[in-house]
Amino acid sequence: MTDAPKATILTMDDAEILREAMAAYLENHGYRVLQAADGREGLEIFEAARPDLVLIDLRMPVLGGMEVLARLREMAPDTPTIVVSGTGLLQDALEAIRLGAWDFITKPMADMAVLLHAVDKALDRARLLDENRRHREHLESEIARRTLALERSLEEKKVLLAEIHHRVKNNLQIILGLVAIQAEEADSDAERERFSRLETRVRSMALIHQQLYKHGDLSTIDMAEYAQALISSLAAIFRHAMAGVEVICDCQPFQLGLGKAVPCGLLLNELVSNACKHAFTPGQAGRLTIRMALEDGQAAIEVADDGRGPGPDFSLETAQTMGMTLVRELTRQLEGTIRRLPGPGLHLAVTFPVDQASAKPAA
Template sequence: MNPYALISFLAFILCFFLGNFIYHKNTENQLNRWVAVLCILVGFLAFIEFEYRQAPTLEKAYFWLNLSTLWPFVPSLLLHISLIFTKNKILKNKIIYIIIYLPALIIFLLGFNTDLLIGGASQQYWGWTYEFPQNPLLFNLMSIWTLFAGFTAGTLCFIYYLKSYHLKRLQAKYIFTGLYLPLIVSLISDLVLPATSLRVPEMTMAMSTVGITFISYGIWKHKFPALTSAVVADKIVSTMSNFLLILDQNRNILTLNQAAADILEYEEQELVGKQGDIIFAQKNGLASLLKSTIDSDLSSLNSLINKESQLKTKKGEIIPVILSLSPIVDENSGLMGIVCIGSDIKDLKKAEDKIRTSLEEKEVLLQEVHHRVKNNLQIISSLLNLQSRYIQDEGDLELFRDSQSRVKSMAIIHEKLYKSNDFAHVDFKEYISSLTAYLFHYYSIDPDIIKLEVEVDNLMLSMDTAIPCGLIINELVSNSLKYAFPPGREGKVSIKLQSKNDQFLLEVADDGVGLPENLDFKKSKSLGLRLVLSLTSQINGNIKLIDDSGTKYEINFFEIEYKDRF
C-alpha cells in the first residue's frame, strides 16, 4: 500500500474516533457538537485523500479529487467554532452564519461543477494529486478564504487566551495551537512550495488531524468543554453527604448516590429496579410517608419536607433518618418520579436519648431536693411548735407562731414544686388557696364569721418571685386575721392578684378596724411590716396603703429573672 495513502487513512480513522469522543464527552454542549462535525468533515476529506492517492486510474483519481472541493467548509467551521468558544455575541445575528458559510458554499459549487478549482490529476511519487487550474481565480479565492477564516479564528482564540485565566487560558492555548499549527504547515505545503514549482505531499489533512488531536487533548486533560450544569449536578449528587434516591412513578428505585449505598450497605445494582419499600423498616413505609400527600394513582404528590422515618440496612440494622420527598413532573404536570433526599440522624438520636436520660435524672434529683426542703421546713415548723409550748410570755409566743407560719408558707411552695412537673414555676392561684387555708386553720378562724375572697389570675410564677410574694401574703393575711377583727366581729379578707403586660398587681385587704391613726407603716417597728417592705423591694415592687374602711395594701411588682446561684 502507498505509505502516503496510509497516512491519510490513519488520519481518517483518528478523526472519526476523535469526533465520536468529543461528541460523547458532552452531547448537550454546542461547542462539542460543532467540533465533532469538524472531525467528521476532516475525516471524510482524509478518506477522499486516501482514495485518490492510491486510485488505479486517472478517472477514479479525478472523481475523488473533485469531492475534495468540500475543503472550503473546513475554514468556515474553524471560524464558527472559534466564535462559539470565545462566546462572541455576533453569533446572535443570523446574518453572520451566511457570512461564514456562503463563501464556502459558492466555492464548493463552482469547484465541484467546473474545472476552476481542480485543473486535473497528475501522478507523483506520493500518489495522485491535483493540478492547478488554468484560470487560478477561484483557487486563489479559496486560498484567500482559507487564510482569512483560519487566521481570524486563530486570532480570536489568541486574544481570548490573553484575557483568560486558569482553566480557560489552558483551553484557549490548545484551541489556538490546534488552529494555527495545521494552517501554517498547510500553507507551506499546499500554497507556498507549489508556487515555486516545488511539489511535496499535501499535509493539510494530516496536519488538520494533528490540530484536532490538540483540541481533543485539551478536552480530555482539562475537562474542556464538559463543565455543564448536568456534569456539575452529577458531581454534586455523587459527592454529597446526604443520601439520595430517585424512584419512578411505580416507586421502583432508578438510581442512588454513593452515600445512600453506604448507609444502606447495598451495592447500587442490588437496589436498582427494586421497590422503594425494601429499604424502609416499617412495612409499606414509603407508602405511609406518601399517604397524606399522594392519591392512589400517584398524580397529586406534593413536596414532603423533613419527615422522620426509619430505614433498614442490608444486615437488618434500623437507621433513623430525616427524609424530604419531592416530585419530578413533566411539562403536563404528570408524575415522572420521586426524589428522596435524607440524612442519617442516628448520632442525633443517641444524643437526644442521652440528653433525655440526663434530664430525667435531674428532674428526679430536683424533685427530691424540693421534697427534702419541704420536709426540713416542716421539721423546723414542728420544732417551733414544740418549743412554743414551753414559752409563757405572750409576746415571745407570738414571735414563735409568726416564724412558724413563715416557714410553713415556704414549705407549701416546695410541696407544690415537688408535686408538679415544672420544678421552676409555681401555680400561684393554687398556692394562695393552700396558704390561706392553712392560715385560717392555724389561727382557728371560723370561715362563716370571717369570709375569704380570692381573685387570682391563672399565673405561673418563678420560684424566685413566688417565695417573697408568698411571704408577703402570709404577713398581711396573718395581720388581718390577728388584729383586724375583735372577738365576735364579722368581716372579710380579700386577696387579688392580676397581671398586665410584664407587671403584677397584688391587693390584700380587710374590712376590719384598720391601722391606728398617724401610723406610718413604712417606719413601723413591727417585724412583719418591715419584712413586707423588704420583700417588696426584693421583687422590684412598690407598696401603697389605703386605710378607708379597713386596711388595703396594693403592691405593684415585676417577676424576678432567674439568676445563677454559682
Template sequence: MSSSKNKTILTIDDEYLIRETISDYLEELGYKVIQAENGRAGIDVFRSQKPDMVLVDLRMPEMDGLDVLSIICKESPQTPIIMVSGTGILQDAIDAIRKGAWDYVSKPIQDMAVLDYAVTRSLERAELLRENEIYKQRLEEKVHQRTKELEKSNAQLRSTLEDIVESLSILTEKRDPYTSGHQKRVSVLAALIAQEMGLSEEEITAIRFAGQLHDIGKIYVPAEFLSKPTRLDEEEMAVIRKHSVVGYEILKNIQFPWPIAETIHQHHERMDGSGYPQGLTDSDILLDAKIIAIADVVEAMSSHRPYRPALGVEKALDEIRKNQGKFYCMDCSNALLRLFEKKRNLLFDLLYS
C-alpha cells in the same frame, strides 16, 4: 470535583450511529458507557445496572424520552439525566427541564465539548448533592446522639431534683409533725388540678415540686408556735406569715428549671390583694401559686390541727365556692370542683390518708 473514573453513563437512543458516537466520545474521556436502543429497554438497563447518569433521546418509538425521564426521576431523583433532542425546539427543552432533566443538549452535536461540559457539570452537581446528603445524615445522627445524651442528663437531673425536694420536704415535716404529709397531699392535689386545667407535663411537674416544698419556710418558725394547742395571737401569726418569704430565700439560689421559689413566695397571695406577703392581685400572681393556694386551703381545712379538729372536705369546698373569683382563681377553683365531681372517692382518700 467529579472524576470520570468509575462513573457509568447510560445512553438511550433509537439511532445506532448516534449512540455509538456518543459512547465512543465518553469512553475516551474515561467513562464506562452502556447503551439501550429504546425507552423500555433503557428503563430495564437503568434498573439493573444503576448508572451514575442517563443521556436520553427525546423522540423514540415505544416510549419517548419524557416518559423515560418521568420514570427515572420518580425512582431515582438523585440520578442526573440529560435530554438529547434533534428537534431543536425550545419548548422541548423547557418541558424536559420542568419534568426533571438536569440539562439539555441538541443534536446533531457539532461540538462534543458541549456534551462534555453538560456531563461534567451534572455529575459534579450530583456529587455535591450526595455529599450534602451524607453531611446531613451525619449531622442528624450527631443531633440524635446529642439529644439522647441530653435526655439522659435531664433524667439524671430530674432524679436529683426529686431527691432534693423529698429531703427538704421531710426536713420541714420533722419540724412540724402535726402537719405530717400536708405538703405531699397539697402537691398531689395541686398536680391533679393542673392536669384538669390541661397544663403540660412540664408545668404539672413544676407545680408538684412547688407543692411539696411550699411550707419549707416553717423550719424557721419556733416549734412551740407550730404545735400550740390554742389559736396563735397576732404576733405569733406575724411570725408564721414570714414562712413564705423564708421559703423563697431558702430556694431562690437553687437552679430549678421552673420558678419554684417565686411560687412558694406567692402561695398565700389572694386574687383581691388581701393575701401576704406582698398583697399581689390577680394577674401579678403566678398560676402555679394560684393552684397551690387552693390545694393548700382544701388540705388544711380537711385536716386536724393542734388548735382545732378537721373541718372536713365539704366545708373546704364551700370555702372555695364562696370565695372563688375573690380570694381564689376562678379557673383553678372550677377545675378543683370538677375534680371532686369526677374523682370524689379518690380525693377523699387522698385528703384523709
C-alpha cells in the same frame, strides 16, 4: 492495569452511529458507557446496572424520551439525566426540564466537548448533592443522638431536683413540728404568738416545695393554687379570730419562677396573717379580700379588709412591727413597690416586675 471508570453512563438513542460516537468519545475520557436503542431497553438496562448518569433522546421508538424521563423521576429522582435531542423546540426543552432533566443539548453537536462538559458538570453537581445529603443525615443523626443524651441527663437532674425539694419540704415539716412543741412550752401569750408567726412563715416556704414536688414542674409555681393553699392554712390557724369573717380569694392563675415565688409567698403570708390577727375583733363580722394577678409584666398583690384599721398614726414607711418590717424587706427583694389604697380597714397593694422568662399565665 486499567484505571477504574470515573462513572457509568447510559445512553438511549435510536440513531446507532451517533450513539456509538458519543459512547466512544466518553469512553476515551474515562467513562464506562452502556447503550440502548429505545426507551424500553434503556429502562431495563437502568434497572439492572443503575448507572450514574443517563443520556436520553426524545424521539425514540417503543418508548419515547418524555416517558422515560417520567419513569426515571419515579425510580431514581437523584440520578442526573441529560436530554440529547434533534428537536430544538423550546416547548420540548421546558417539558423535559419539568420532568426532571438536568440539561438539554441539541444535536447534531458540532463539538463533542459540549457533551463532555455537560456530563462532567451534571456528575459534579450530583456528587455535591450526595455529599450534602450525607452530611445532612450525619448532622441529623448527631443532633438526635445528642438530644437524646441531653433529655436523659435532664430527666436525671429533674429526678434529683424533685428529691431535693421533697427532702427540703420534709425538713421544713420537722422544723414546724419543733416550733409547735416550743409553742406549747412557752410561758406567755407573747411567746406563743411569736412561735405562731414563725410557724406561718416556715409553712409558707414548705408550701412552695410541696407544690414543686406535687406537680413535677421544678422551675415554676402556680401562684393561684399556692395562694389558695396558703390562705386555707392561715384561716385554720386564725380560725378563732376570723370566726365571723368572709375570706375572698380572687387570684388569677399565673406562674412564677422559684426566685420570685419564695419571697412572693412570704410576702403574701405576712399581709394575710397581719390582717387575720389585727384587722378584726373576735366574733366581728367582716370581709377579707385577697387579689393576685399578672398584667403587662407586673405581678400585683392586694390584701384588703373592712376591719378596724391600723389607727391614725400608722405609716408603711415607719411601722416597726416585725410583720411590716418583713413586708418592706420582701418588697425590696422583689424590686417592687407597696402602697396603701383608700377604703375601710387596711388596703395594701404590692406590685413587682416579672420578666417573661420566669413568669407566664398558667395553662
